[in-house]
Amino acid sequence: MTKDQPEILLEDDAGVARAAELLGEGRLVALPTETVYGLAADARSDIACARIFDAKGRPRFNPLIVHVSDLAAAEALAAVSPLARDLAGAFWPGPLTLVLPLREGHGLSPLVTAGLGTVALRVPAHPTAQALLSAFGGPLAAPSANPSGRISPTTAAHVVEGLGAQVAAILDAGPCAVGLESTILAPGEASVRLLREGGLPRDAIEAMTGPLLDDTTPGKVQAPGQLSSHYAPSVPLIINSDLSDGHAVTIGFTAADGGDLSLSQSGDLVEAAANLFGHLHAAETLAVSEGKPAIHIAPVPETGLGRAINDRLRRAAAPRT
Ligand code: TXA
Numbered sequence: 128m129t130k131d132q133p134e135i136l137l138e139d140d141a142g143v144a145r146a147a148e149l150l151g152e153g154r155l156v157a158l159p160t161e162t163v164y165g166l167a168a169d170a171r172s173d174i175a176c177a178r179i180f181d182a183k184g185r186p187r188f189n190p191l192i193v194h195v196s197d198l199a200a201a202e203a204l205a206a207v208s209p210l211a212r213d214l215a216g217a218f219w220p221g222p223l224t225l226v227l228p229l230r231e232g233h234g235l236s237p238l239v240t241a242g243l244g245t246v247a248l249r250v251p252a253h254p255t256a257q258a259l260l261s262a263f264g265g266p267l268a269a270p271s272a273n274p275s276g277r278i279s280p281t282t283a284a285h286v287v288e289g290l291g292a293q294v295a296a297i298l299d300a301g302p303c304a305v306g307l308e309s310t311i312l313a314p315g316e317a318s319v320r321l322l323r324e325g326g327l328p329r330d331a332i333e334a335m336t337g338p339l340l341d342d343t344t345p346g347k348v349q350a351p352g353q354l355s356s357h358y359a360p361s362v363p364l365i366i367n368s369d370l371s372d373g374h375a376v377t378i379g380f381t382a383a384d385g386g387d388l389s390l391s392q393s394g395d396l397v398e399a400a401a402n403l404f405g406h407l408h409a410a411e412t413l414a415v416s417e418g419k420p421a422i423h424i425a426p427v428p429e430t431g432l433g434r435a436i437n438d439r440l441r442r443a444a445a446p447r448t
């Protein structure tokens with residue numbers, strides 16, 4: 128008999144040990160991080176990494192983010208330039224991914240790097256992610272734990288809803304604190320390219336590096352977070368500051384916008400980011416149960432984390448291709 132639900136593991140020593148054991152067998156485990164839940168697999172195993180693409184229904188072998196426990200573990204896989212080291216020193220562990228040149232003998236599956244000469248590395252801050260990385264003792268490839276193109280998961284329930292038993296187990300650590308995927312940077316010799324806006328606000332980075340070079344154009348890098356349609360609910364999403372359409376499920380930024388839901392009652396962008404994907408999941412469920420044909424959402428101010436929130440909204444609202 129095949130089971131149709133994943134094992135739900137508590138974030139205690141026994142849960143972490145069981146998750147590490149499953150990963151060692153080449154199975155998939157949903158991993159809580161401070162950004163979103165990841166679909167983790169042994170980054171050195173071709174079969175385990177192939178299961179990630181199969182479970183997500185990813186149309187192509189796009190490169191995956193690799194999670195490691197610290198800078199020393201990152202240096203075993205990639206060449207870390209002085210500029211990259213400064214960024215890591217300032218923002219790791221945390222919601223930052225660095226794209227770095229691969230080191231000889233890195234041992235990663237070619238499915239992780241998609242044949243590129245670089246690898247995207249991240250040191251997560253979440254204590255359960257750190258506990259699993261040390262129990263497993265190796266690098267973990269983990270894209271967001273959602274079917275390809277759909278809303279990213281910020282709770283264990285979102286993972287069950289999207290992937291079911293395609294994931295062997297879920298380490299349940301409650302809702303993710305940041306709620307947006309990591310910011311992705313590619314540090315060069317003297318300048319830094321921004322590949323994806325995310326949970327680490329651009330201004331915090333620019334205070335250290337000076338202006339970032341924008342490289343977030345849809346279609347330029349053929350990777351999921353950069354596709355123009357992504358993070359999408361099953362019901363059409365429309366960005367509209369007028370939420371008075373009674374036929375739609377409505378999400379306001381603040382309570383003053385008067386939607387069915389608000390991203391943050393008081394207009395706090397950090398709270399709005401943490402609520403974004405959960406509210407999109409809830410609005411989708413509400414639209415389906417009430418037979419409403421669309422979700423209308425108000426945009427947020429284009430400052431701090433608001434840039435990454437609006438980026439996700441534009442992609443979720445883009446025409447589906
Ligand atoms: O917060 C996050 O980053 C989450 C959590 C689970 O850590 N992970 C995540 O992974 O969002 P994923 O697979 O959904 O996004 C991977 C992104 C791709 O969109 C791609 O842009 C970038 O990582 N990427 C990976 N390898 C790359 C490379 N070698 N060069 C450029 N971009 C790369």
Ligand code: MG
Binds near residue numbers: 271279352
């Ligand atoms: Mg994703």
